[in-house]
Amino acid sequence: MTDSSISKFHEKTRDEKIKTLESFSNLSKEEVEILKGNGGITFDQANTMVENAVGIVSFPLGIATNFKINGNDYLVPMVIEEPSVIAAASKAAKIARKHGGFTMEADESYSIGQIQIVDVDVKSVTRKILAKSDDIITLANSKSNTLSKMGKGAKQVLCKEISTRSGPMLVVEILIDVGDAMGANVTNTMCEAVAPMIEEITGGRAVLKILSNYSTRRLVRGRATFDKEELGGSNVVDNIILAYEFAANDPYRAVTHNKGIMNGIIAVANSTGQDTRAIEAAAHAYASKDGHYTSLTKWKKDRDGNLVGEIEMPMSVGIVGGIINIHPVMKTCLKILGVKSARELSCIIGAAGLAQNLSAMRALASEGIQKGHMKLHAKNIAASAGVPPEKIAQVIAQMTKEGNISVTRAREILENL
Numbered sequence: 001m002t003d004s005s006i007s008k009f010h011e012k013t014r015d016e017k018i019k020t021l022e023s024f025s026n027l028s029k030e031e032v033e034i035l036k037g038n039g040g041i042t043f044d045q046a047n048t049m050v051e052n053a054v055g056i057v058s059f060p061l062g063i064a065t066n067f068k069i070n071g072n073d074y075l076v077p078m079v080i081e082e083p084s085v086i087a088a089a090s091k092a093a094k095i096a097r098k099h100g101g102f103t104m105e106a107d108e109s110y111s112i113g114q115i116q117i118v119d120v121d122v123k124s125v126t127r128k129i130l131a132k133s134d135d136i137i138t139l140a141n142s143k144s145n146t147l148s149k150m151g152k153g154a155k156q157v158l159c160k161e162i163s164t165r166s167g168p169m170l171v172v173e174i175l176i177d178v179g180d181a182m183g184a185n186v187t188n189t190m191c192e193a194v195a196p197m198i199e200e201i202t203g204g205r206a207v208l209k210i211l212s213n214y215s216t217r218r219l220v221r222g223r224a225t226f227d228k229e230e231l232g233g234s235n236v237v238d239n240i241i242l243a244y245e246f247a248a249n250d251p252y253r254a255v256t257h258n259k260g261i262m263n264g265i266i267a268v269a270n271s272t273g274q275d276t277r278a279i280e281a282a283a284h285a286y287a288s289k290d291g292h293y294t295s296l297t298k299w300k301k302d303r304d305g306n307l308v309g310e311i312e313m314p315m316s317v318g319i320v321g322g323i324i325n326i327h328p329v330m331k332t333c334l335k336i337l338g339v340k341s342a343r344e345l346s347c348i349i350g351a352a353g354l355a356q357n358l359s360a361m362r363a364l365a366s367e368g369i370q371k372g373h374m375k376l377h378a379k380n381i382a383a384s385a386g387v388p389p390e391k392i393a394q395v396i397a398q399m400t401k402e403g404n405i406s407v408t409r410a411r412e413i414l415e416n417l
């Protein structure tokens with residue numbers, strides 16, 4: 001099975017959904033058991049991951065259907081606590097399929113390591129550092145066998161001056177191709193390794209030696225066309241463009257608009273063990289790159305009146321390193337995606353962000369967000385009102401009929417059942 005457009009996947013039982021994944025992604029019996037388990041890690045594993053561990057928290061793992069990215073079909077695992085996100089991603093991906101799905105590309109995986117040098121005459125030492133670039137790069141690369149063997153690793157040394165209240169400072173930046181890793185640890189190791197050499201060359205003092213999470217050398221970008229009829233007609237397309245203009249020109253709206261994008265980005269990042277803080281921090285800095293905070297996506301009409309969406313943002317992700325090779329569920333999610341490189345994973349995450357943005361804007365620009373979102377959130381409302389699982393469907397049906405989805409009403413309906 002290779003087609004991710006599985007109609008009514010959400011109406012299948014859990015076992016049927018897992019069977020579909022098993023066949024789509026060629027999962028082993030062990031991987032199927034991991035999915036059926038309760039979140040995947042033991043307390044002992046948790047205790048090696050963080051300090052002072054006392055327990056484990058679980059989150060739902062769901063599957064977004066319909067994704068076609070660069071001609072390949074994907075079932076996309078998403079870990080998120082918020083209802084309607086996975087449905088929304090699946091819906092947008094379904095609409096995108098009519099015009100070929102998502103066309104995405106990711107830059108090579110270059111991280112930026114920064115070494116802060118103080119107590120120097122910046123102008124005169126810059127030349128000296130650049131003249132010694134090859135030595136700095138060779139020393140940095142001695143810290144990763146794998147990257148060196150792959151022909152990756154540190155590639156370029158750059159210098160910049162910054163003015164501060166404590167005086168001018170030199171920032172030496174090392175561009176490192178970190179291959180299929182997110183690369184924070186390897187970048188930090190390389191920065192610390194070369195700092196004494198840079199001190200010797202400059203006669204200055206190295207203070208910070210650390211990666212920059214502003215991953216501007218590692219962007220993902222892409223686009224998709226959404227059919228006007230499937231969106232609900234030209235009116236809806238026009239309203240979505242007005243909604244985009246609102247986000248593009250008002251930071252109060254742009255933050256919410258980008259939150260919708262991050263619903264997709266972070267859910268896929270969570271399922272595959274990424275450093276979501278790094279992704280978030282870079283995304284919002286990038287949204288402000290022109291001096292004001294704005295949308296991470298752009299929307300326009302094509303000649304036929306269909307809606308065209310574009311996304312561009314930093315995406316620092318890996319398929320090795322961190323906890324990716326330790327957490328059994330996350331390893332299984334990567335298997336479900338079948339990704340072969342960090343760049344392929346970037347493309348999927350970027351597409352999930354664009355899809356999420358489309359669905360939120362389509363809902364906002366037509367029937368409003370509460371209709372679809374609250375219908376799916378009703379289960380949480382009923383559960384928090386104390387409705388037992390076997391009565392949840394009945395309570396939701398009644399609340400939906402009345403158009404009153406609230407904890408108080410759920411309690412009243414339960415009492416009367």
Ligand SMILES: CC(C)(COP(=O)([O-])OP(=O)([O-])OC[C@H]1O[C@@H](n2cnc3c(N)ncnc32)[C@H](O)[C@@H]1OP(=O)([O-])[O-])[C@@H](O)C(=O)NCCC(=O)NCCSC(=O)C[C@@](C)(O)CC(=O)[O-]
Pocket residue numbers: 006007008009010065066082083084085086087088089090091092094256257258259260261263356359360361363364369371372373376
């Ligand atoms: C929720 C939907 C998708 C319903 O939408 P609908 O119109 O009922 O869906 P449909 O019947 O047209 O179904 C189309 C496809 O959607 C998927 N789908 C449809 N229903 C389900 C379901 N239950 N479970 C799983 N998948 C579902 C499924 O793939 C389905 O295809 P099919 O299987 O029928 O061939 C729609 O109302 C929607 O997209 N709403 C937007 C939801 C959203 O954006 N949620 C995010 C939370 S709100 C927020 O945090 C961000 C925000 C909104 O503030 C950002 C912003 O302001 O920009």
Ligand SMILES: NC(=O)C1=CN([C@@H]2O[C@H](COP(=O)(O)OP(=O)(O)OC[C@H]3O[C@@H](n4cnc5c(N)ncnc54)[C@H](OP(=O)(O)O)[C@@H]3O)[C@@H](O)[C@H]2O)C=CC1
Pocket residue numbers: 143144145146147178179180181182183184185186187188211213275278318320321322323
């Ligand atoms: N500011 C930040 O964002 C920071 C984040 N972190 C954390 O760092 C972690 C990510 O660091 P990262 O360096 O990716 O993780 P790791 O150090 O765990 O893994 C990267 C290493 O994996 C090895 N490797 C094996 N195969 C490959 C391959 N195909 N491509 C690339 N490397 C390969 C290389 O080591 P070798 O050459 O030795 O084989 C490489 O250095 C995350 O958990 C993050 O949360 C940590 C500090 C700061």
